[in-house]
Amino acid sequence: MHSITTYAPGKLMLMGEHSVVYDLPCLVTAVDHRMKVTVRKTDDNKLTLHAPDVGVIDYQCAISDLTLNTPKPAQFVEYGVRNFFQTFKVTSGLHITSQSDFSSKFGFGSSSAITVATIKGLSELFDIHLTNKELFDLSYKTVLDIQGKGSGFDVAAAIYGGTLYFVTGGKVIEPIKVSKLPLIVGYTGIKADTTTLINKIQMKLENDPLSITTLFDDITLLVEQGKKALINSNMKLLGNLFTNNQLLLSKLGVSSPELDKLNKAVQEAGAYGAKLSGAGGGDCMIALSPPDKELEVSEAIKLAGGTHIPITTNSDGVRVE
Numbered sequence: 001m002h003s004i005t006t007y008a009p010g011k012l013m014l015m016g017e018h019s020v021v022y023d024l025p026c027l028v029t030a031v032d033h034r035m036k037v038t039v040r041k042t043d044d045n046k047l048t049l050h051a052p053d054v055g056v057i058d059y060q061c062a063i064s065d066l067t068l069n070t071p072k073p074a075q076f077v078e079y080g081v082r083n084f085f086q087t088f089k090v091t092s093g094l095h096i097t098s099q100s101d102f103s104s105k106f107g108f109g110s111s112s113a114i115t116v117a118t119i120k121g122l123s124e125l126f127d128i129h130l131t132n133k134e135l136f137d138l139s140y141k142t143v144l145d146i147q148g149k150g151s152g153f154d155v156a157a158a159i160y161g162g163t164l165y166f167v168t169g170g171k172v173i174e175p176i177k178v179s180k181l182p183l184i185v186g187y188t189g190i191k192a193d194t195t196t197l198i199n200k201i202q203m204k205l206e207n208d209p210l211s212i213t214t215l216f217d218d219i220t221l222l223v224e225q226g227k228k229a230l231i232n233s234n235m236k237l238l239g240n241l242f243t244n245n246q247l248l249l250s251k252l253g254v255s256s257p258e259l260d261k262l263n264k265a266v267q268e269a270g271a272y273g274a275k276l277s278g279a280g281g282g283d284c285m286i287a288l289s290p291p292d293k294e295l296e297v298s299e300a301i302k303l304a305g306g307t308h309i310p311i312t313t314n315s316d317g318v319r320v321e
C-alpha cells in the first residue's frame with residue numbers, strides 16, 4: 001500500500017530556556033539529526049508500531065482502543081494518531097515505523113521530532129492539508145498530553161526548521177535569517193529529565209517570585225540581544241551572551257558540575273562563550289569559538305570528559321520524501 005515518509009529535525013536551545021515556559025521568548029535552532037517516520041494504511045483496524053530505536057518491535061493495538069501503554073517514546077506516535085483521528089474524524093488501520101539518526105539521550109528533541117513527523121505523515125496520507133501553525137497546534141497538544149508541561153519550542157523547531165525567535169505556546173514563531181551558526185556541542189553523558197527541572201523552577205517561582213522573575217527578565221534581555229547578534233552574524237557577541245545566560249541559569253540552579261566543567265574547559269581553550277542547552281542538569285552544552293580555535297575547543301570537551309557531537313545548525317524543518 002501507498003506509504004509516506006517524513007523527516008523532522010532535532011533542536012538545540014540557544015538562549016532563554018526555562019523563562020520561555022513563562023510567556024517569554026527564547027532562541028532555538030534546528031539541527032540536522034533527524035527522526036524518520038513512515039506511515040501506511042492497513043485494512044486490519046490495528047495500529048502496528050515498529051520503533052526499534054526505543055525498543056518497540058511490532059507493537060499492536062486496536063485502532064478503536066489506543067491503549068497508550070507503549071513505552072514513552074512510542075506514546076508520542078500513539079497520541080499523535082489519536083489526536084489526528086479525533087480532530088479530523090478519520091480512521092484506518094495503520095502501520096508506522098520510526099527511525100532516528102540521533103540518540104534520544106542527547107536531549108535533541110526526539111519526542112517532539114517524532115510527534116511532528118508522525119502528524120505530518122498522517123496529514124499527507126489522509127490528504128488533509130495542515131498549515132505549519134495547525135501542525136504546530138496539534139503536535140504541541142500531543143506533547144502536552146504526555147509531558148504535561150513545556151513551551152513547545154522544540155515542536156516549532158521540528159516544523160519550521162532554521163533558527164527561531166519563539167514565545168511560549170507558539171504565540172510568536174519568528175524565523176531569523178541566519179547566515180552562520182557554527183555551534184560546538186558537548187554531551188555531558190548525563191541524561192537530564194526536563195519535567196523534573198521544570199517542576200523545580202516552578203517551585204522556586206512559587207517560593208521566591210521576586211528573585212526568579214528578576215532572573216527571567218535578565219535572561220530575556222540577553223535573548224533580545226542574542227537575536228540581534230544572530231541577525232548580524234556577530235558570533236563573538238553571541239558567545240559572550242551565552243556565557244552571561246549560563247551565569248543566570250547557574251543562579252536559577254539548573255546547571256551541574258559536569259556542565260560547568262565542560263563550559264570552563266571550552267572557555268580556557270579559547271571559546272567566545274558557552275552555556276548549557278535545554279533544561280540543564282545534564283544533556284548538552286553549546287559553545288561558539290573563533291574559527292581557528294574550533295579544533296582546540298572540541299578537543300577540550302573530550303579532555304574534560306564530555307563527548308563532542310558534530311552537528312549542522314539552522315537545518316530545514318519537517319519534510320516529506
Ligand code: PMV
Pocket residue numbers: 013016017018019020021107108109149150151152153154192194198277278279280
Ligand atoms: O530539556 P529540553 O532540551 O527539552 O529543553 C527544555 C527547555 C525548557 O525551557 C526548560 C522547557 C521548555 O519546554 O521550554
